[in-house]
Amino acid sequence: MDQNITSPVSIGIDEIRQAADRLKPWAHVTPVLTSRTLDQRCGGSIFLKCENFQRTGAFKFRGAMNALLQLSEAERASGVVTHSSGNHAQALALAGQLLQVPVCVVMPHTAPAIKHAATKGYGAKIVSCEPTQAARESTVAQQIEEHGYTLIHPFDNWNVIAGQGTVALELLEQAGPLDLVISPVGGGGLASGTTLAVKAVSPTTRVVGVEPRRADDARRSIELGSIQPSGDPRTVADGLRTSLGERTFAVLRGRIDQIVSATEPEIIETLRFLWERFKMIVEPSSAVAVAPVASGTLPVKGLKVGIIVSGGNVDVEPFFQALSSKWLD
């Protein structure tokens, strides 16, 4: 496992293809969906690659599983640790359960009970920490020190990035040649894997990343030539609040064609469109990638466009609370 960051980009299409082979017995080949309504609205042919139907409800399972499958026997036996309160935590927990690798997740004590429960449901050990970057890092370090865990970073890890690249590989096989592939950008794991896969398989295909306007650190980082912190941006797209890592920054600068952004109203309106028209549950971070096409801010007239719908983990409690209070006496 090459984690040497002095070599800027140490994976390519070979590692992504190997990841695809490695994941075959474990990950779902998720469907690609189309919609006349969406096509009519934007004038292009849109192919949604639906990772909300992936195991644990998000593409994150691919990267986590690919990373665990490349550990040595000794590393597997000692177990792994990560810090995440989101989809990577659940993905790593399930991957560990399937491979019998102990998983420890460091989570701020402020994380929603539902995420805590989901991760625990897959058999991971959860260690709480204060909701600060410093506390998170020191808690992870302490766990590694005590238990000899291997860190599986949510996105700044070459094997994780290679795993995420398998999404775009599948999409190109399923949808055929595309003019444009769109990925959401948070920490940049999915966007990096997507960029590497697409540019290798189909060099003329453009790759566009989308981030919430309130968390447009990736665009700023690439423009300014150094990683810009995202702060603690107030966006409904909870999966995209993070800033880039050293590896994802190294991949995206100079390789991704464009980074655009979506406003909060655009994100929520697109989310509703996806729920109502596709009858599928997607999370706000996925709506971010579809928003520029659905709202018309990114012109795609006459183009064949693949969009990665990254996940479907969203708290539906408000809906069921309303339903129950109306119908259950």
Place this chain on the structure above:
Amino acid sequence: MDQNITSPVSIGIDEIRQAADRLKPWAHVTPVLTSRTLDQRCGGSIFLKCENFQRTGAFKFRGAMNALLQLSEAERASGVVTHSSGNHAQALALAGQLLQVPVCVVMPHTAPAIKHAATKGYGAKIVSCEPTQAARESTVAQQIEEHGYTLIHPFDNWNVIAGQGTVALELLEQAGPLDLVISPVGGGGLASGTTLAVKAVSPTTRVVGVEPRRADDARRSIELGSIQPSGDPRTVADGLRTSLGERTFAVLRGRIDQIVSATEPEIIETLRFLWERFKMIVEPSSAVAVAPVASGTLPVKGLKVGIIVSGGNVDVEPFFQALSSKWLD
């Protein structure tokens, strides 16, 4: 179009196969989904036939379209009328729009604005009436008198029933031999089509209908040997509040193997399970059909079971209201 109710059941598998051919250019072949979690939970192999992904978001498009495709030139030119505030209204409206047949929908003025808008969105004329059975019937009669419309009943119409039967036909082709097929029962159009199709194609396959416990008029009707009114049952499953019609009663008595019911908490719990695990939007009436399997009240251990997920039209406003009020300032 044989609407003669003195001949108890005037369609069979031939009419259903003809409907399938007729619908080929118009209706989606909807996917069949499976879930390890659901299989582990009930001990059977469950195949969900997902009509929530059908055009207009429900199986109703099949019956409405099949009925319109069998009208004479003169009938098409005069147009059609129906009474419905639900999925049949939208289905008939789209079918009419596609075939350029004028559609009039009689709707109680109490119908939710969202259903009104959806039906109007497909170009139908909407005539409001008082929310009583008498007002509905007299308004329909008046429209027929005035405009020469043909009535397309939501379920008590042989061509509609034949159209709905194509769902089970597809399911058997997609999932292979099944021990059991489960359909929700409201007015009985889908349950009748399903029963006729399954019993003809695979005579040893059991067919079970499910209705809300608070609207268990179909079970009572069959037990007592005459159509029992459902009253105005207070159930979240808004598509299943109707009682059987003469034709659907004639089909189901003596043909359907069993009718079971689901309580309101079981329906809502199953709805949530389907949303969270399958990441798909289904409506409460669809959860009714899955509930006996998901909650264990219908034992299916070791069985191959097809379940018809009838639709996905549900008002998601409470979810988006909560999201918007939290994230949009």
